[in-house]
Amino acid sequence: MSRLPGLDLLRAIAVVWVMLFHSYLVGGMGEFWGQIVTHGWMGVDLFFVLSGYLIGGQLLKPLSQGQPFRPGDFYLRRAFRVLPAFLAVLAIYLAWPGFREAEGMQPVWQFLTFTLNLLIDYQHNRAFSHAWSLCVEEHFYLIFPWLAWWMTRRPSTAKFVSVCVAVLLAGLALRGYVWLYQMAPVQGLEDVERSFGRRFVEDIYYPTWMRLDGLLCGVVLAAIQVYRPQLWAGMQRRANLLLVAGLAVVGVAIWLFMERTALLPTVIGYPLLSMGLALLVAAGASTRSWLGRWRVPGAGWLALTSYSLYLIHKPVFHLVDTHLGTQLQGQGVLAFAVYAAATLAAGAVLHYSVERPFLRLRERWYRRGQGAREAVAAAG
Incomplete structure (x- = not known):
């Protein structure tokens, strides 16, 4: 799938x-940026929607065309994409304790098996805890290809809608x-904030089965694009309307999450947010929309x-804070510019020295494999 400026912009917004x-x-x-910073965790949900849409399209399109199901190819391509940079950063975390943004760290086997988000002791082991989202993604990569294969063997709108509704209702x-039964009881403890917040992260925010809404919404977009091309074309023609609607829904979700760990946002906030973000992704996939035409340098x-x-x-934030934190304290945007510059430099080193070479290796491997399959087909 060729790169689309609108989706690139959304991915950039997500990481920033x-x-x-x-x-x-x-x-x-500082206070001026308070609300933007407070809701920055929503960038991960935007990543989930983008992943559901892009991976869903990669799997559903060939299956819809009757091409053979090759899970091995898919898993190998994902391994080339995800593992090299992840393992490189994990190795630095293990070899250099001063690199860690927090003292405690979960056992290495949980990172290697992508079970961190299911087993973490968030109160004591927060180093590299943001790898929880990679665990959710990996579980999606593991299960969705087989689910997609099963659903496309005998395509049925009713079957697809039933699965989507089941996933949505299960999350709710x-x-x-x-x-109600695990978090509410700890509200009576002396250290309410720490106990309640820890249980929220460990039992609701991190587990895969609680965070499927974004991936689900992305897959729905991919399914519409592949199996309902006329509907997708209509959506693309109305991309600016989708953009406005998406911003409105995300705005409602932000308002709902003002009290982030309350019951109502906990139950319905994540699917609502994901639906709004999915509308933005649908708009970003169109080159006719304001979002799709806006090429931000x-x-x-x-x-x-x-x-x-x-x-x-x-960890880069932590290193800069360790060496320059006193001078940057209270500097707001200037401080973040320094932290961002250091992060961009470190990210560039990781991307060009580890991530990009393995992506190129993946493409060479894929071309060889494709050539071999075409040769076998021609001989047959």
Whole structure:
């Protein structure tokens, strides 16, 4: 799939928004930027929607055309994409304790098996905790290809809608149950904030089965594009309307999440936010929309390096704070500019020295494999 300026811009916004959110590690950016920073965690949900849309399209399109199901190819391509940079950063975390943004760190086997988000002791082990979202993505990569294959063997709108509704309702029910029966009781403890916040992160915010809304909305977009091309074309013609609607829905979600750990946003906030973000992604996929035509300088590069930036930004924030924190304290935007510059430099090193070479190796491997399959087909 060719790169689209609108999607690149959304990916750039997502990674910058997450970086802004994690500025609390170094004292924040001041009151003026408070609301933007406070809701920066939503950048991860935007990543989920983008991933659901792009990966969903990669899998559903060939299946819809009757091409053979090759899960091995898919897993190998994802391994080339995800593992090299992740393992490189994990190795630095293990070899250099001073690199860590927090003292405690979960056992290495949880990172290697992508079970961190299910087993983390968030109160004591927060170093490299942002790898939780990679765990959600990996679980999606593991299960969705087989689900897509099953659904496309005998395509049925009713079957697809039933699965989507089941995933949506399961998320609503699980979050509501955990909030009412596991989180609400700790409100009576002396250390309310720490106990309640820890349970929220460990039992609701991190587990994969609680955070499928964004991936689901992205997959729905991909399914519409592949199986309902006329509907998708109509959506693309109305991309600016989708953009306005998406901004409105995300605005409502932001208002709802003013009290982030309350029952109502916990239950319905995530699917609402994901639906709004999906409308933005649909608009960004159109070259006719304001979003799709708006070529922001540097957005393409940020999108290209967003994975490396996401992996490395927290420890780089920590290192800058350790050496320059006193001088930058209270400097707001100037301080974030210094932290951002250091992160961009570190992200560029990681991307060009690790991530990009393995992506090129992946493409060479894929071309050889494709050539071999075509030769076998021709001989047959």
